[in-house]
Amino acid sequence: MVWKFKRRLRCADWKRQVLYYIGVAFSLILVWNIVVINLHFDSVESEIYIDAGGTSRRKHGTQRSETNVFHVSKIPFARTGLRYAFESRLRKLLEIMEIDLDNNVANVVTENVLTYDTYFPDRQLYCDDVMNITNMTFIASGWTKAVYKGVFRDIPVAIKTVDVKGQDVTTCMNEGNTETTCFVKAAKKIVKEIVVLQALTGQNVLKVLGFCLPRDTDDNLWVAMVTELGEAVDLIKLLQMSWEDRLRISMDVTAIVNMMSETPYGSLAMNDFRRQQFVLVNGVLKLSDVDDIGFRDLPCTRNSDCHVDFASMNFTQISECVHGRCVELNEKRNIFNAGRHFVIYLLPHGAPPRLQPIVEEIVAGYTYISMTSEQLLAKITSLKQLYQSGWYLNRTEYATRNASYKRLTETDMPGFYDYLCRLSVAMATCTVSVYDQIEAEDLCNQDDHCRAFVMVTQKTWTGRTVVHFKNTVGSLRTNTNTTLFVKPS
Structure with a gap:
């Protein structure tokens, strides 16, 4: 049978031989790409449980970070398959951490554990470290979380934990659920922040120093995340800043919106975009509250599915439906909200006269979403450079110092x-x-x-x-x- 196949192939004309070899080459390339992708995105399906890190670093040792899903550069939109692969891994890690928390409450002893160091190689604090934080002082509380400040090895830090008297827990208990069930439900929001903040590491993202999750049934049921200490973003304080400092805030929020528009995990939407989601660290605006962040663009079947109404400005924006997703819709919402809460009222007041036309372009870009986040970032970076260079002084000739001073x-x-x-x-x-x-x-x-x-x-x-x-x-x-x-x- 084999010799007959070879004979037919030899008897074929040269065009069929060329097509044959092209097909073989294409098949080999396809197989090689599949192998490479599988190696690069080694499946986490076999990771039944991940250890929460326990009570000490010594107990678990240092792990290699081969399966780290973080610290990945931007992935172009054309490679949506890769973006969704990263997002899938991120969601899987979050799911495993939540299951680990549920199992602890249910007194299920986990086996085949993998330490979180594999995913969080930059982690500095563990449960025993969190317990040793001194000078704990209450700062504020919200719907779900309570925030404290403290000192760890002479470094000021912030500690986020579940507010058992918060609206989230009390509402849950009023619906007939147990306190433990409601605590775990609220704690999963902190778990999400632990994962997402470290997935979005950057200059304008609050740095996570460590966290504590219950490792096994012998541990106390206490969930905490430790970050660098930031200062609340107060409207009055923002308005009292110099124009130069308000320019910095505007640049930072623009950089955050641009970062969220094209992450390795897809486009992100801040479903609760308010000043309270940010803090100031040494004058730098940083994203700090991400438990309400949404992944991916909205699903769609036609362009008309991709419209959003901005009632406060009385206009509608429509995005394009591509491959079943509303492309750039999340970005447009983030741009509008960033302008509404920051740029529109921070940037114009006090701007040097020669820079005001550029400021007006930026404000219009935010108000009417007439620019992408990348275009806005380029425009505001140019504004900063012109201010930094002294161009706004409009000196037509070389200026000299006043010798009489x-x-x-x-x-x-x-x-x-x-x-x-x-x-x-x-x-x-x-x-x-x-x-x-x-x-x-x-x-x-x-x-x-x-x-x-x-x-x-x-x-x-x-x-x-x-x-x-x-x-x-x-x-x-x-x-x-x-x-x-x-x-x-």
């Missing part, structure tokens, strides 16, 4: 002769940032109250120099980090 190096007037001014970044002093000494002199010349100014070595986040304006000269002190400039009489 008297310069006193290593001199200061700390705590003396301060006054309030409109553009100050401080509450009790006239403190601003300037591009250079010439701008400081120009501002002082325009201010009738200014008699001198002190330039310090301190720089702002854009690299600008901090200046303190004074209404009198006297009480001089030595300071190696300052230079005093006295206005000519």
